[in-house]
Amino acid sequence: MKDSRYNVLAAVARGARVGALPPGASLDHPGAPPPVARASDREGMIESFTLELSKLSGHVHRVASGADAIESVRSLLAQIGASRVLAWGDEWLQPAGIGEALRRSGVEIESCTLPAGATDRAARLQELDPVLVGLTGAYAALADTGSLVVISGPGRGRIASLLPPTHIAVIFAEQLYPSLGPFLATNPSVADIGANLVVITGPSRTGDIEGTLVLGVHGPGDLHVVLIG
């Protein structure tokens, strides 16, 4: 295998050394991406986020306070009829105290931590499969595409936003960025925070059969964002 690494790299280097560039191409890196002019004021971003996510059949519930956010999540769970929730650890959920509050109202909160061993891991996944709702926070949100940026970590399992048919994320308006470019430019070390960063733009969808739009083919088909602020 080490031979192939050496050989492939040598072949690429040889080509790069002798080769001419296509017309108009330059050797230099072009630098920072071109600026994208988007709403960057608070109200403008909230409006854009709400509009874009709604266009994708996602739902935005804007609330004024943490207490209202908890109430909003509680009523969503009641509508869905979910008594079990696959959630991030309490210290990572927003707003603070939501985990405790839901438990008090009789909701069973399942941890999204998977055992490392093969058998235990498979058994735990089987157990979690029937859970109807996943509850998470987010690292950031993008106004011009209606996206959530979600990063894995201790207490922040990937499966919470992935396995159940409904995903509820609670975020603060302060977490909004105008678009993907500015988010990456101001957070250059996001890859160090967790092994998985996912930009979620709307519910899971497919158009594979005759272009007919179907929601929820593998990931959550129902996406709710409770926006505080």
Place this chain on the structure above:
Amino acid sequence: MSAHPAASGTPATFYARIDQALGNPRLQAAVRNATHRMASGRTTAVASFPEMDAMRDHARAIRAHTIARLDHYLRTFAESVERRGGHVHFAATAEEAVRIVCEIAAAHDVKTIVKGKSMVSEEIHLNEGLEARGHEVIETDLGEFIVQLDRDHPSHIVMPIIHKDRHDVARLFRKTLNATDDEVEDAPRMAKLARRVLRAGFLRADMGISGGNFGVAETGSVCITTNEGNGRLTTSVPRVHVALMGIERLVPTLDDLGVMLQILGKSATGQKLTVYSNVMSGPRRYGGAEGDESDGPEHFHVVLVDNGRSSLVGSELAEILYCIRCGACLNSCPVYQQLGGHAYGSVYPGPVGAVLMPALGGLHQWHDLPQASSLCGACREVCPVRIDIPRMLLELRDKTTQQGLTPNWVTFGLRVFRQLATRPALFRRAQAVASWVTRRVASDGWLRSMPGHMARWSVTRDFPAFAPKTFQQQWRERGR
């Protein structure tokens, strides 16, 4: 690069496959609908993003820079992945890539494998290799799942089953999954059935295999984009994750990745961003300041596949390595719109395939594909990284002639023409004969069908009869 193993009933030659596609009105309608839908989706998305042109120029510059310094970025990428506890394997050939994946599967005692969509895995015929060693392989993208159940091949690089309609899928699900009439009533119900079947596969799988839309050199990240979420399940749920990607798939930084993601979704399906842009930087992390990560794969492998790509770096075809596999050139191509993907007989169809297949697999096997273009330039117009595909098609046609791969009758015809054209007396006499003959054979001044090797040309074209007097005759008469 090898062709698809021929499905039963698939003709061996390109021209025979073209005839078959042109004689199938249902296929043509399906392909036309799908390509027009995607092309107009792209147009709308581009129109709503005023910075698109600047972003495309920037993306092209990133790709040009990366490919020109590819050895540097491959080294950086491999070091970054390894620093995060991942493993990087270089595969010089398709066979070596298959062997590497099989060895990883064996080392982890893997039984069931779930797969996300990966064009490279099609290219190296990975599934056959894994199944031959007794692994259960499940394609999880809805379109690819249908392709696998039907022992078919994808006909588009983004939308694998645009050649099938819902009745085809319903029939297939009844036959292979024992689906009830209710379960195949409409597309949403069929998708629901597939979700149920595939979810069981995800939960029992030991290994997930994904492609890689982009690798980020600086951070050692692999990015895959999917709409269904099967890409996330494939790379999050099983214990082992293997990402397969061509060596050219790199970008230098996360900022650059952001640029690519913004043009990819718009160009492919008309989405501002694909639903899940999934960036993976190494396996599940243990022992961080806040403790261990909750989930994720315990083992993370990246297989970088060369399979002919390194020979293109620095060549006149290097530009095809800029491609980000959005499929916009397929949707805009008047030839692809008529034929669909299967007629090409190749893993990569359409304009990009007409360059990539001969570039990677050799002109000897693939010299027909660069001929399947009117050189209208639509592919170049829509390409998010502005790849000049028509220029490379001409390069390949030129090489075809130089290598003596042009059909004998064309070479012979051109030699005859040269003999005539360089002897004025002979040329004049030939013109007189041609004029006399064609005017007698023509109806209303047009030749409707032609003999011999020209018969195929005249199926869809008429040729005008020669004028009664040649230009030179008319010139002489007017001069007097």
